[in-house]
Amino acid sequence: MRVAVIGAGGMAASHFKAYQRIPMLEVIAVCDIDSNAASNAGKEMGCRAFTDMDAMLDICEPDAVDICLPSFLHFETVMKCLARNLHIFCEKPLAHTSTEAEQILKEADRRGRVIQVGQVLRFWPEYQYLKESISNEKYGRLCHLLMQRQFGTHEAGSWYMDPEKCRMACFEMHIHDTDFINSMFGLPDYVDSVGREVPGIHLSYISTRYLYAGAEAVMQAEAGWSDSSLEFAAGYRAVFEHGVLEYKEGVVKEYPANEGAREVDLQGSMGIPSDIVGVIRELKEFEAKAEGRNVISLVSAESAADTIWILEKEQESAEQGKKICCRRKSRDANERK
Structure with missing residues (x-):
């Protein structure tokens, strides 16, 4: 192609x-x-x-x-x-x-x-391992999931610094973790967010709880930019009934109950950095769809659009200081794969 x-x-x-x-x-x-x-x-x-x-x-x-x-x-x-x-x-x-x-x-x-x-996070080995660990209940049921990403100030003159062009950390960074939660659990029933925006000094922060009817697990994600020299960092901590899975500083570690910590070997990518592995995988999925081949799709355009809907509700929740309903009517067309 x-x-x-x-x-x-x-x-x-x-x-x-x-x-x-x-x-x-x-x-x-x-x-x-x-x-x-x-x-x-x-x-x-x-x-x-x-x-x-x-x-x-x-x-x-x-x-x-x-x-x-x-x-x-x-x-x-x-x-x-x-x-x-x-x-x-x-x-x-x-x-x-x-x-x-x-x-x-x-x-x-x-x-x-x-x-x-x-939405490349869906294709990253570290996040696919998280999803598998949740679905197969490797350490029991999920109790708490916290996803995070932070960064300092962008270069002067960058479009990221222009509030007329950039929707700040929510749409440029937080979107990754919101989308991953959407990919695992679908649209939440409610979102409950707090946040602050000060475009003049590039200060931007949002933290959200995703509320699903009947769910026992607490799911949260936060992201922020700051007027600082802070280097980019992203990760997660998933607490299960009988263990913890953590992604921090580029390494995934498991902390099983009654066992010592161990690093998870994700070398199936043959040494290629995860960000490039993710792009390879998503471009291959794109090519297969465009050529009309059957493929197990990790991200549909509809699902990516749902993520934007969730982000809007998160911003609405932060502005109003209360939880906001996130349910929406089904689309007329069937979801494309």
Whole structure:
């Protein structure tokens, strides 16, 4: 399948490393408004480089596009590419609002095009191991799950620092953990959030409890940016009836009851970093869907759109200081796989 990559920044760099390990996907062109970035990416991938998306699509006629642009450009770019009947891989978030996300779903359904969203955590070995441990009750039933991610200040001039373009830590970082909880348990019945936003100094924080009817486990996720030199960190702690599973500083450890701690061996990725493993796996799923092959899907466009719905409810809860109902009406169309 012939792919054109739109955007040649940091996220695209991870995708390029993945494409070099996926022979069935051929990157035929890359586009970025920064001519140096486009040129360098073109040399790396051995493909044509453009600074104009429409010109690239007119000339190269790809089968699919991979959108690695800043998130405030996702909706407009996805809709333009759907109008050209292209299959689309789009980095998260699919859009900045649930209304926009639903528009994308309807247009993709109308045109019969595949939409794959880069909710990459679902494909990470460390998080897949967490999901398996919960589902098979390796250490008994889940009692408490806490997911976290934190980061310091972005560079001056970055679009992340512009409140007109960035929906702060909730949509740019917290989305990963919210989406993973959605992937395991579906839409919560209620969310109960606290948070604070001070865009001027890039201070952004949200913490949420996800409430499911009849569930005994306590599920929480928090994320934040700070005006600091703090390095990026993400992880989880899952407390079970008879043990604890923790992901911290890039290592997964198990703490069974009445046994010593042990590190979990996740070397099936042959030494490839987890972030690249995740991108490889999600791009392979995208390719299989676009080619019409049967595949066990880890993320559907509908599920990714549901994550945006949950995030909106979390922000509403934080603003109003009370728990908010998260249930929604079912879509008319069947979920695409």
